[in-house]
Amino acid sequence: MIVKQSEKLILRTWEAADAASLASHANNMRIWNRVRDLFPHPYRVSDAEAFIAAVQAKEGLWDYAIEVNGVAVGGVGFTPQSDVERFNAEIGYWLGAPYWGRGIGTEAVRMACEDLFARTELHRIFATVYQNNPASMRVLEKAGFRCVGRMRDAFFKNGVFIDGSYYELVRSND
Numbered sequence: 001m002i003v004k005q006s007e008k009l010i011l012r013t014w015e016a017a018d019a020a021s022l023a024s025h026a027n028n029m030r031i032w033n034r035v036r037d038l039f040p041h042p043y044r045v046s047d048a049e050a051f052i053a054a055v056q057a058k059e060g061l062w063d064y065a066i067e068v069n070g071v072a073v074g075g076v077g078f079t080p081q082s083d084v085e086r087f088n089a090e091i092g093y094w095l096g097a098p099y100w101g102r103g104i105g106t107e108a109v110r111m112a113c114e115d116l117f118a119r120t121e122l123h124r125i126f127a128t129v130y131q132n133n134p135a136s137m138r139v140l141e142k143a144g145f146r147c148v149g150r151m152r153d154a155f156f157k158n159g160v161f162i163d164g165s166y167y168e169l170v171r172s173n174d
Helices: 016-026 045-057 104-119 134-142
Strands: 002-005 010-012 063-068 071-080 088-095 124-130 146-157 160-170
Touching: 002 104, 010 104, 016 045, 016 071, 063 104, 071 104, 088 104, 104 124, 104 134, 124 134, 124 146, 134 146, 134 160
Parallel strands: 088 124
Antiparallel strands: 002 010, 010 063, 063 071, 071 088, 124 160, 146 160
16 A cells, blocks of 8 residues: 655555565665664565564554565664653664665655654654664654764674664654
8 A cells, every 4th residue: 555655755555575575675784784683684585574464463554665666675664652652653764775875765754754643643753873874864864853862882783882863753733
């Protein structure tokens, strides 16, 4: 199902037929170095099939495929929070390396946040980013997020501690 589209991309739900494309684009060490360890590497078709099945089993739309020229080349996902943070969600996103530097990631993040705010009662979306990933920081900033803090040794990736930045986007009261 198409959720939103622009001249650059279509933001839509994940489909079983996306498994091969998902595995092909996600199986990249440069991507894995910038995401959480739960993102598999190597990324196999079986990983893609399991991810898509899990996304389709969720209640509500929280995960979006980024489609370019008829192919799923990345994703944007949200993790809703609970208790006193129940009006918050964490965003995560990735894009296949051949599509970096074209504004596709920024546009996909912006579109996904707009859709989520329009469909839910969420008030705030946040992201944590490794300090050694300035491209992801630019994506968030261009999508309207603001950096609200730096966290020392917040992440442990590839055997080392990494500082992180904390970003937020609050629903507009306009």
